[in-house]
Each structure stands twice: as structure tokens, then as C-alpha cells.
Amino acid sequence: MARRLRPVGMDFIEAAPVRLVFAARTAAPPEEVYQALAEEVGDWPRWFGAVTLARPTHGGAGREIRLRGGVRFRETVMAADPEQRYAYRVDETNAPGVRALLEEWRLTPAGSGTHVRWTFAADGPTPLRLALTAARPGLGHSFRTAVRTLDSRLTARRAAGR
Template sequence: MTRGSRSRALRPVGLGFADTAPVLLVFSARMAAPPADVHRALAEEVEAWPRWFRAVTLARQVERAGRRGREIRLVGLARFTETVVAVEPAARYAYRVDVTNMPGPRALLEDWRLAPAGGGTLLEWRIAVDVPAVWKPVFRLVRPVLGHAFRDSVRALDRRLAAV
């Protein structure tokens, strides 16, 4: 995916989109940290994301119109303004992208699901996207890159949580 220079609004979607999107990328990994610690790192310590998710260069929580949201910047100057749509302690953290400078997506939701697993956590990251048909092959091509970034980030987060 290449970045665009102009920001544009995406279609708002709800949690159900994580299961029904035209393009759905799903990644999962086991972590040693318990679900409550992983959830806290995802949902409450947003500003710390760049310390463990290398693709993230800036992350901050914001509130707009009484709703919790996030501002995110990625390597390559991609920008996202998001609305948090689910915060279920030790179980789920999800947000939709409202505005981005990335070309392609018409709607985008990221859904982090957590489950206890052998004293640790099974973490699943769902990226749900609606894109024009010409963009679908691009998402197939970037899937391995996103999977690698996810695995590296999960390992870094697990090390960070173990050190606390």
C-alpha cells in the first residue's frame, strides 16, 4: 500500500464488520502475559504503542464529541484518526478508522481479541476492510508483511510486559 497525501473520511462501521468485511485479515499468537495485562497495554497505554509496535511512530488517545478515540501515525507517514468501538476488559479492544490519508479503504476496523491460554493469552488481530475490487490484490500481497509485523510486535510487547 502506498500512502496518499490527502486525508479523507471513511464509512463508519460497527463491531459486526470484523466478521463480515469483504477483506478480512486475521493473525493470532500466544503470549506469556495474562489477558488483563495485554488488554491494558492495548487499550489504556496507547501512547506506549511505538515502544513495541515498530510500525507505529505516534499513538495517542483523544476524545472527540464525547467518544474515545486515537490518533495514529505509521512509518511512511500514514495517518489515522480512529474511534474506539469496543473496550471489554481482558477480552477485546476494537477501533474503526474515521479519517486516513491511505488510499484504497472505504471502511476499516481493527479488532483485537484476547482469550486465556495456558496461563497466558491467545491474541487475535482482525483487520476488516472494505476496498474497491482493484485494491483486494494489494491486501493479499501485504498480508505476509502485516503478519510479520504482528508477530514481531507481539514478541516485543510480551518482553515489555514481562519486564514490568
């Protein structure tokens, strides 16, 4: 890992200089979505195309993530509220320019399914802020595709009775 980032608290989700918020719906109930996010971390590469490796660390209190293109993160889980929210802070990364990064997945019941909201909160110098803002469409597409893929996996799992 190249650099340690500034440690931020959950309030950073609202106060970050760059906040990218995306939403999607699943047919799966919140408990199944939460389980996939927080308890089955190693399966993330199967449904989130940008993720090539995901593994829990420190007994589930942290995560190691690798993305396509070679970006790596070491993270601390900041919130793990079953069926409601899963959030993590990036502590170390090899991504240039990032000073602070926190991501939150909010789960809200929506009929028999779930409304999923992902907030990507970051800080860095002006060029990074501009690059992240320009990347919004791609990040949104990646998120929506991931949620659709996850929903399909969870639907298949329910149909198989698991």
C-alpha cells in the first residue's frame, strides 16, 4: 500500500467535498442484501464487476479490496447495521490524490424488495475532485449493474431454496 488516508468519521458522508449518491432497487429483501454486502464480502467480485478481490480482515472489522486496473484499498468497517446500513472507510490506498474516502450502502424496505442507496464520499485536491465528478456517470453505471447482478444472484439463491 502506498499511502495512509486521513481517518474520517461517519459525519464525512454528509460533509465530504465530493459526494456521489446513486440508488437502485432490488427484489431481494433488506436482510438478503445486507448479508451479501457485509457477511459475504469474499463474493463481491462475483456481482460487482469493478472488484477483483474482496476479503474481510481483522475478524470482519476491516476489508481488503482490489479493483480492475490495480487500485487497492485497506478499509475499516465503520457501520454494520443489519438490514439498514453498511459503511467502510478507506485507510490505505495506492490511488493517487485521495486524502479521505468513505462509502455507505443504505438499505430501505421497498415493498417486498429493497431500495439501495450508495454514497461515495471523498476528499482530495481539485484535480481529483474534478475527476471524480467527471466519473459520476461511469460510477453510477457500475453501481446499477452491480445491484442488478446481485439481485439476480439473490433471486436465483431464493429459487434454489438456499
